[in-house]
Amino acid sequence: MILKKILFSVISLLMVTLLYQCKHDPDLDIYNGQDPNNPTTSDACDPDSVYFQNYVLPLLVSNCSTSGCHDKESAEDGVILVDYASVMGTGEIKTGNPGDSELYEKIMENDPEERMPPPPNNSLTADQRNMIKKWIEQGAKNNSCDSGCDTLNVTFSTSVWPTLSTNCVGCHSGAEPSGNITITDYNSVVALANNGSLLSVIKHEGNYSPMPKNGQKLSDCKVAEIKIWIEDGTPNN
Numbered sequence: 001m002i003l004k005k006i007l008f009s010v011i012s013l014l015m016v017t018l019l020y021q022c023k024h025d026p027d028l029d030i031y032n033g034q035d036p037n038n039p040t041t042s043d044a045c046d047p048d049s050v051y052f053q054n055y056v057l058p059l060l061v062s063n064c065s066t067s068g069c070h071d072k073e074s075a076e077d078g079v080i081l082v083d084y085a086s087v088m089g090t091g092e093i094k095t096g097n098p099g100d101s102e103l104y105e106k107i108m109e110n111d112p113e114e115r116m117p118p119p120p121n122n123s124l125t126a127d128q129r130n131m132i133k134k135w136i137e138q139g140a141k142n143n144s145c146d147s148g149c150d151t152l153n154v155t156f157s158t159s160v161w162p163t164l165s166t167n168c169v170g171c172h173s174g175a176e177p178s179g180n181i182t183i184t185d186y187n188s189v190v191a192l193a194n195n196g197s198l199l200s201v202i203k204h205e206g207n208y209s210p211m212p213k214n215g216q217k218l219s220d221c222k223v224a225e226i227k228i229w230i231e232d233g234t235p236n237n
């Protein structure tokens with residue numbers, strides 16, 4: 001009798017444990033064992049690694065989470081691309097396997113009817129596609145790194161443009177740029193620098209809309225770099 005009772009308890013415990021795991025495993029799978037709310041942060045950026053918070057997320061926000069597409073409100077096709085949880089939860093990413101990941105397949109499509117982002121938006125550049133591929137291959141982690149802040153060697157090509165091309169160009173390019181503002185090359189950036197809007201939108205100051213829209217405010221360092229470049233007289237260097 002006692003043996004039966006013990007056996008019954010053990011079996012019930014096993015079943016509860018199994019049920020609990022079934023209920024919770026999918027989350028772990030989706031998040032790939034990562035904490036969606038707390039990225040793993042490295043002190044220095046390894047040039048061979050692609051970081052979600054520094055690169056992949058701002059790129060997805062500026063190219064995909066536009067209004068009417070994959071922001072929280074629109075959620076086209078149920079896909080939302082605004083943070084790690086939503087990217088992993090709806091982007092059908094197979095860790096380590098870009099070829100099997102819906103998000104990567106979509107950005108690689110040649111057919112404009114199928115491609116993301118769709119016309120009139122530009123497709124991602126070869127470089128940007130490769131970076132997303134690499135991030136998935138490297139485990140699609142929720143990671144970030146501290147690139148340090150070099151305010152002594154600020155140039156347009158190494159400091160300003162990399163920031164804007166990742167964080168802003170997606171929305172502000174193509175046949176119908178957001179807010180009718182284009183950010184596509186040196187001249188278009190100089191125009192915004194000269195009319196004062198560039199610094200105001202990234203500092204979230206003044207009467208302009210805060211940018212990047214739907215995204216994280218740029219780090220103090222990135223804002224400082226752009227400010228220095230403007231104070232230097234917006235050189236094309």
Ligand code: HEC
Nearest residue numbers: 062065066167168171178179181197201208209211212213
């Ligand atoms: C997700 C899309 C999106 C991203 C990313 C984005 N913008 Fe915008 N931007 C908009 C929209 C839409 C407007 C029109 C105003 C509004 O709706 O807030 C706009 C307006 C602006 C304006 C005009 C502001 C005004 O109030 O007149 C500037 C300048 C600007 N953006 C610069 C930037 C810069 C610089 C970045 C990157 C740091 C950036 N944007 C990133 C969508 C975006």
